Amino acid sequence: MSNKKTNDDMNENNQGEKEILGKDSLPQEEQDEQVQNLRVLEGTKAIAYSAGILGQFLPSTLINAFLSIFWIYVVGLDAFLVGIATALSAVANALFSPIFGYLSDKKEPGKFGKRKPFILGGLPLLVLSLIFLWITPYLCEEFGQRDFGLFAYLAILNVTFYINFACIRSPYLAMLTEQSEDEKNRIKIAGQQGLFSILASVLGILLPMILMSRLAEPEEIFNTPQDKQFLLEILPILGIIFGVISALFTLGIVFAINEDFLRSKKSDKPKIEEKVGVKEVLKKLFVPFKDPEYRKWLFSSYSMNTAMRMMVKSLTPYFTFVLLLKGDPYIYYLLAAVPFAVAGFMYWQKSAKKKGLKETFLKSTTLIAASLAGTLIILIPMATLIKQIVAFVFIAGAISNLVGGFILPNPIISELSDQMPEELREEDGKKSAGAYFGSYLFMLNIANATGDIVLGAIMTGDNARNPLIIGLLLRSARFST
Numbered sequence: 001m002s003n004k005k006t007n008d009d010m011n012e013n014n015q016g017e018k019e020i021l022g023k024d025s026l027p028q029e030e031q032d033e034q035v036q037n038l039r040v041l042e043g044t045k046a047i048a049y050s051a052g053i054l055g056q057f058l059p060s061t062l063i064n065a066f067l068s069i070f071w072i073y074v075v076g077l078d079a080f081l082v083g084i085a086t087a088l089s090a091v092a093n094a095l096f097s098p099i100f101g102y103l104s105d106k107k108e109p110g111k112f113g114k115r116k117p118f119i120l121g122g123l124p125l126l127v128l129s130l131i132f133l134w135i136t137p138y139l140c141e142e143f144g145q146r147d148f149g150l151f152a153y154l155a156i157l158n159v160t161f162y163i164n165f166a167c168i169r170s171p172y173l174a175m176l177t178e179q180s181e182d183e184k185n186r187i188k189i190a191g192q193q194g195l196f197s198i199l200a201s202v203l204g205i206l207l208p209m210i211l212m213s214r215l216a217e218p219e220e221i222f223n224t225p226q227d228k229q230f231l232l233e234i235l236p237i238l239g240i241i242f243g244v245i246s247a248l249f250t251l252g253i254v255f256a257i258n259e260d261f262l263r264s265k266k267s268d269k270p271k272i273e274e275k276v277g278v279k280e281v282l283k284k285l286f287v288p289f290k291d292p293e294y295r296k297w298l299f300s301s302y303s304m305n306t307a308m309r310m311m312v313k314s315l316t317p318y319f320t321f322v323l324l325l326k327g328d329p330y331i332y333y334l335l336a337a338v339p340f341a342v343a344g345f346m347y348w349q350k351s352a353k354k355k356g357l358k359e360t361f362l363k364s365t366t367l368i369a370a371s372l373a374g375t376l377i378i379l380i381p382m383a384t385l386i387k388q389i390v391a392f393v394f395i396a397g398a399i400s401n402l403v404g405g406f407i408l409p410n411p412i413i414s415e416l417s418d419q420m421p422e423e424l425r426e427e428d429g430k431k432s433a434g435a436y437f438g439s440y441l442f443m444l445n446i447a448n449a450t451g452d453i454v455l456g457a458i459m460t461g462d463n464a465r466n467p468l469i470i471g472l473l474l475r476s477a478r479f480s481t
Helices: 002-021 028-037 043-074 079-106 116-132 148-179 183-213 225-256 260-267 278-285 292-322 328-335 338-355 357-379 384-402 409-418 422-428 433-458 461-465 467-480
Strands: none
Touching: 043 079, 043 116, 043 148, 043 183, 043 225, 043 292, 079 116, 079 148, 079 433, 079 461, 116 148, 116 225, 148 225, 148 409, 148 433, 183 225, 183 292, 183 328, 183 338, 183 409, 292 357, 292 384, 292 409, 292 433, 292 467, 328 384, 338 357, 338 384, 357 384, 357 409, 409 433
16 A cells, blocks of 8 residues: 555656656657647648738728828818827727637637637628728818817727727637647748738738829828819728728638637536626736736837837828829839838748747847938938938838738737746636737737827827928837837
């Protein structure tokens, strides 16, 4: 009896040592077996999942790149009111992202899966609000008018879009940790997502730029009737096209991804009814904020995304009022920057595999700040052509480094979610991929709201057409990194 007890104790101790030391302490054969048993996303499922991000980025990039231009320069609404309206939608996205992430974590897998019902539920209103954002009930009588009826219309539609955007995006991102358990596979998926994100961003920014190149007087849209009428007619059509494309790629996720393994996993365990009050729900939503490593990441991400927001939204005014681009050069200027985005994608993906995720993210944010700071030289008086060439160098540099923002966040958050401190895991009750991605989206959208308020406050009134103010705006984005 005593010998049997001693052997059992030794086995328990050995098992405990393995759990404490981790898989690196296991024999090589057992390590290889564990790696082979990890779930991964491959083939058409991987492509369909990765391409799903285009369904989110395409409409949101169109909104980020051109919605403020439309409402300020075409409709004539004051830039500060436009900034508040877009900031409110960013705050709504920030609040609902962790909520939908948490709810999708806690949902029991059913016939339609665990995360997929949220993706399907958010799609109809997202598409409808995207279309109506470009259909205004009336126009302002003078440029920079503070019309609170138009402000309310814009704010309600934009908030509706981003609530449903959050309903899709948080569960979509949280899928990654369940569908793929291998870090290399996650980086591969993130690389594919990065490609589709870049494609969506290029389309979302390029098409409005093409529209601007067709205008007779891009710096005076409000006072040029033919330019104004052209945009009022074409933008709702673009909204419909982007909405249909978004729906197709989003539905691709639903039909391609299989969540049956979650349901079979649940069926092995006795179902326990758990009633949680509102206070407890809100408390658990922000459990990831107690993770010290995750808080550091969130602060860095907040800074970078504030810079990205300010850069994207001020790019069209910068081209128009500072660089004085008009006609075909508008398109050529942006197309010339595309190879730099592709080169940046290849470089940052390789760096992530070689040097690690966190070091790569830090390096990319530093280079973004340096590129944006360089645009200050444009404010020195010089010939227009020289100004355009010098500006291109720094803008292309910023774009190539911004690509890291598309590749790195998802695998970083997945890794941090996997490494969630044990005391927090016990507090939350289960693995919280949705809560981690939801809290990331919360901070990302607070960063967006910060950028919108700053832009709106600075560009209010005639400042929206002041080249000196707009030139300083693009440069000031570097302080956010």
